[in-house]
Amino acid sequence: MSQKPQPPSHGLAVCPNPECAxxxxxxxxxxxxxGHDLSATVELPAxxxxxxxxxxxxxxxxxxxxxxxxxxxxxxxxxxxxxxxSGGRDLPTVPVGVGPGPAAGPVRxxxxxxxxxxxxxxxxxxxxxxxxxxxxxxxxxAPAAGEAAAEVPEGVCVACRAGRVxxxxxxxxxxxxxxxxxxxxxxxxxxxxxxxxxxxxxxxxEDAFAITESTLPGGRPATVAIxxxxxxxxxxxxxxxxxxxxxxxxxxxxxxxxxxxxQQALHEAxxxxxxxxxxxxxxxxxxxxGADSLHGGNSPACTIVGSVVADGLLVVGWVGDSRxxxxxxxxxxxxxxxxxxxxxxxQMVKAGLMNEEQAxxxxxxxxxxxxxxxxxxxxxxxTAAFKPDRSGVVVVCTDGLWNYxxxxxxxxxxxxxxxxxRPLHAARVLVGHALDGGGHDNITVALTPFAPPPAGAGSx
Amino acid sequence: MANFAKPSVxxxxxxVYQNEYLPVGGRDxxxxxxxxxxxGGTSGAGGVTAGGPAGVVIMVxxxxxxxxxxxxxxxARAATAAAVDTLRDGTSFAVVAGNHVATPxxxxxxxxxxxxxxxRAEAKESLARxxxxxxxxxxxxxxxxxxxxxxxxxxxxxxxxxxDGRNEHESPEALRAALDACAGRFTCDARGVGxxxxxxxxxxxxxxxxxxxxxxxxxxxxxxxxxxxxxxxMGKGVADVTLRLWTPVGAELVFVxxxxxxxxDLTGRxxxxxxxAGEYPTGSWGDESRDYHVRVRVPANAVGQEMLAARVSLIVxxxxxxxxxxxxxxxxxxxxTHDVAMTTTIxxxxxxxxxxxxxxxxxxxxxxxxxxxxxxxxxxxxxxAVQLAAASGNADTAKLLSKVVDVVDAAAGTVRLKAKVxxxxxxxxxxxxxxxxxxxx
Numbered sequence: 001m002s003q004k005p006q007p008p009s010h011g012l013a014v015c016p017n018p019e020c021a022x023x024x025x026x027x028x029x030x031x032x033x034x035g036h037d038l039s040a041t042v043e044l045p046a047x048x049x050x051x052x053x054x055x056x057x058x059x060x061x062x063x064x065x066x067x068x069x070x071x072x073x074x075x076x077x078x079x080x081x082x083x084x085x086s087g088g089r090d091l092p093t094v095p096v097g098v099g100p101g102p103a104a105g106p107v108r109x110x111x112x113x114x115x116x117x118x119x120x121x122x123x124x125x126x127x128x129x130x131x132x133x134x135x136x137x138x139x140x141x142a143p144a145a146g147e148a149a150a151e152v153p154e155g156v157c158v159a160c161r162a163g164r165v166x167x168x169x170x171x172x173x174x175x176x177x178x179x180x181x182x183x184x185x186x187x188x189x190x191x192x193x194x195x196x197x198x199x200x201x202x203x204x205x206e207d208a209f210a211i212t213e214s215t216l217p218g219g220r221p222a223t224v225a226i227x228x229x230x231x232x233x234x235x236x237x238x239x240x241x242x243x244x245x246x247x248x249x250x251x252x253x254x255x256x257x258x259x260x261x262x263q264q265a266l267h268e269a270x271x272x273x274x275x276x277x278x279x280x281x282x283x284x285x286x287x288x289x290g291a292d293s294l295h296g297g298n299s300p301a302c303t304i305v306g307s308v309v310a311d312g313l314l315v316v317g318w319v320g321d322s323r324x325x326x327x328x329x330x331x332x333x334x335x336x337x338x339x340x341x342x343x344x345x346x347q348m349v350k351a352g353l354m355n356e357e358q359a360x361x362x363x364x365x366x367x368x369x370x371x372x373x374x375x376x377x378x379x380x381x382x383t384a385a386f387k388p389d390r391s392g393v394v395v396v397c398t399d400g401l402w403n404y405x406x407x408x409x410x411x412x413x414x415x416x417x418x419x420x421x422r423p424l425h426a427a428r429v430l431v432g433h434a435l436d437g438g439g440h441d442n443i444t445v446a447l448t449p450f451a452p453p454p455a456g457a458g459s460x
Numbered sequence: 461m462a463n464f465a466k467p468s469v470x471x472x473x474x475x476v477y478q479n480e481y482l483p484v485g486g487r488d489x490x491x492x493x494x495x496x497x498x499x500g501g502t503s504g505a506g507g508v509t510a511g512g513p514a515g516v517v518i519m520v521x522x523x524x525x526x527x528x529x530x531x532x533x534x535x536a537r538a539a540t541a542a543a544v545d546t547l548r549d550g551t552s553f554a555v556v557a558g559n560h561v562a563t564p565x566x567x568x569x570x571x572x573x574x575x576x577x578x579x580r581a582e583a584k585e586s587l588a589r590x591x592x593x594x595x596x597x598x599x600x601x602x603x604x605x606x607x608x609x610x611x612x613x614x615x616x617x618x619x620x621x622x623x624d625g626r627n628e629h630e631s632p633e634a635l636r637a638a639l640d641a642c643a644g645r646f647t648c649d650a651r652g653v654g655x656x657x658x659x660x661x662x663x664x665x666x667x668x669x670x671x672x673x674x675x676x677x678x679x680x681x682x683x684x685x686x687x688x689x690x691x692x693x694m695g696k697g698v699a700d701v702t703l704r705l706w707t708p709v710g711a712e713l714v715f716v717x718x719x720x721x722x723x724x725d726l727t728g729r730x731x732x733x734x735x736x737a738g739e740y741p742t743g744s745w746g747d748e749s750r751d752y753h754v755r756v757r758v759p760a761n762a763v764g765q766e767m768l769a770a771r772v773s774l775i776v777x778x779x780x781x782x783x784x785x786x787x788x789x790x791x792x793x794x795x796x797t798h799d800v801a802m803t804t805t806i807x808x809x810x811x812x813x814x815x816x817x818x819x820x821x822x823x824x825x826x827x828x829x830x831x832x833x834x835x836x837x838x839x840x841x842x843x844x845a846v847q848l849a850a851a852s853g854n855a856d857t858a859k860l861l862s863k864v865v866d867v868v869d870a871a872a873g874t875v876r877l878k879a880k881v882x883x884x885x886x887x888x889x890x891x892x893x894x895x896x897x898x899x900x901x
Contacts, residue, residue, distance in 0.1 A: 160709070168791060170768035173736075175708025175758070177766035203766040203795045
């Protein structure tokens with residue numbers, strides 16, 4: 001996040017807080033009437049990294065009235081949103097204001113991993129199309145994700161290439177842990193693709209995803225992508241993310257064909273995912289660390305973000321700091337971030353207590369204020385529905401990716417132009433972008449191409 | 461659970477407690493390995509422990525000093541009689557009288573007797589022949605015990621040694637050589653009676669032969685102590701158990717210590733077995749649990765890498781005579797990370813036993829300083845010991861310390877040396893300084 005120094009003047013005539021809107025002096029740092037931090041809203045020159053708009057000002061316009069015969073409710077067009085893109089034109093940045101209150105609530109930090117056991121199979125109630133782990137291993141500087149490293153014979157250590165691998169997955173000669181199935185996972189369906197990678201700094205992959213294709217009543221297709229990020233400071237984060245992704249994918253696969261509205265179905269899926277993670281706290285882990293204490297604050301936990309593309313509608317839902325982005329195929333149109341992090345930084349910004357630069361510079365910035373797990377204080381699934389008027393791709397990802405492309409236009413800049421045609425390739429490119437940036441965290445991204453219904457089919 | 465069909469060999473479990481996270485460049489991996497044996501031992505009957513036939517040799521000091529006061533010799537006779545009564549029928553046994561030479565007292569022919577009503581009565585009668593005379597050469601006693609126990613096909617071979625004085629009639633090298641010859645061939649509990657014996661000699665014998673050491677200052681307490689020791693031996697289910705440690709290429713074992721129930725450094729006891737593996741003796745096991753502290757130095761790795769720093773397995777001899785086999789294992793891992801919060805966390809078990817080992821050292825160094833007249837050094841070391849004992853909840857050791865120093869502030873480790881200390885209290889503290897308590901879980 002390359003935040004540039006703020007220009008001395010905010011250049012505002014009135015306070016951007018819509019509840020206030022009092023005239024302000026250009027030299028003021030704070031609004032004299034409501035105390036709003038004016039520097040937080042300064043727009044940087046074109047081409048610079050653009051801070052996310054303060055969430056204290058949810059200037060989300062009224063949704064158009066519900067269209068008879070359509071599934072959609074509360075539908076917004078990305079172009080409805082304020083902000084500017086790198087070209088200085090209006091740009092959507094803020095989703096429907098559904099976040100929790102200011103940062104008074106519980107916070108947990110997504111630090112490195114606890115000393116719990118082996119990774120488990122990732123995924124969904126389907127076979128994960130994980131490549132051969134020996135082929136997916138990266139020899140020193142990682143090649144782009146998905147590219148196979150030099151072949152190492154079966155059962156021989158990939159690190160020293162001399163010892164055999166024992167039953168526990170370690171080399172009998174040099175002791176090095178061998179690549180695991182979850183270290184790199186890829187899966188592609190007709191209308192969606194996902195890639196997950198361990199990254200370069202973590203010793204295992206605690207992210208998980210689930211992608212499914214379903215149908216609405218009447219046979220119209222629906223595409224689901226779920227991405228979860230295990231909270232490393234909790235026990236068994238890898239199991240938490242796998243359980244959440246699996247449960248959410250299953251619920252959506254059952255609910256959508258029954259005619260449940262996608263937004264409602266995604267809400268139910270997040271609730272089911274939360275229950276699945278909570279249930280983990282009551283069962284012993286594979287390494288016998290027992291039923292986790294519900295009081296110790298270390299119950300398995302993860303974030304979740306999901307997208308459903310169906311019937312010309314784009315629905316996103318999330319808890320935590322995993323994100324969804326909208327990237328139109330026509331890059332002259334604005335890209336948008338569709339989610340609002342449940343994070344300390346986002347809440348500080350939203351409450352107007354800090355500007356984004358200050359908030360993200362703070363060591364607490366990445367502490368998340370919402371998660372799935374037994375010790376989550378209150379589950380608040382956020383969902384939002386959009387009705388884009390043009391084609392594009394929906395990117396759902398963990399912070400392992402968006403840390404390297406935080407702003408919507410930055411994300412759009414790294415999504416290949418042919419992403420809608422080759423989603424798996426595009427997902428690999430995005431993972432490669434994060435690895436090139438340092439790969440400090442696990443990286444997971446799912447891409448779903450979106451095409452608006454042909455003119456006339458939608459009856460509006 | 462009861463299995464009456466065959467003697468039950470204990471089941472072993474291995475648990476590893478560690479913080480596997482290392483900072484950039486970090487190399488030392490500390491782990492506490494808890495080994496627990498269950499389901500063996502106590503069911504043994506018909507002259508065998510659960511692990512097979514057992515043999516016990518009781519070595520009684522009969523040097524001239526045992527007559528001063530005469531209560532020592534009387535106490536030793538009563539204790540030996542109590543021990544003989546505690547033997548299960550069928551156990552092979554012998555009583556050896558020790559002074560500057562070793563003499564078989566019962567049976568007199570230099571073999572082991574088999575415990576039964578008749579042999580027990582004969583053995584007790586023969587104790588009258590234990591008469592104080594001559595000097596002390598403990599090495600000769602050990603060699604006779606070894607010859608007696610080695611002459612039979614026994615699964616459990618154990619000895620009990622009672623002394624009241626210094627090993628004055630042979631060189632320390634001779635005792636050392638005898639201990640080296642006997643190590644691994646039988647286990648031995650050592651007891652000092654009275655206060656004229658050398659603590660380091662007795663603890664050295666017990667540690668070399670993987671047994672316990674203690675003081676019985678009052679001869680009247682010997683019988684109860686011998687009975688308890690013998691019950692412990694009868695509970696052993698399996699002998700010659702070893703701890704095998706595999707380490708990867710480039711790794712080095714810094715130390716291997718038993719840390720509970722007492723501190724015993726096993727580092728120098730390694731026997732190499734196969735590539736990158738070595739075994740450390742642990743002696744015989746009944747239903748019990750012991751903790752080991754292992755420190756491995758591994759080659760530094762890049763952040764995000766994970767490796768196996770050591771594989772700990774327990775090797776138990778096959779009762780049928782086949783190859784010894786690993787029965788249980790645990791993994792000691794190393795994972796490199798940037799996260800300071802993870803790398804600076806000390807595992808509670810490791811911290812606890814690091815403290816217990818320091819406690820034992822502080823007591824030893826404090827008492828040595830006190831003996832050499834270094835009052836300041838003694839006060840500092842024993843103060844630290846008081847502090848560690850209080851902090852770790854080692855109440856027994858804290859109580860022993862309070863007989864040697866006046867505790868002003870246990871938490872701060874402020875103490876004053878007592879002007880007058882009973883010799884028995886000081887020797888008790890020194891003998892038991894290595895006793896540890898386990899972590900409050």
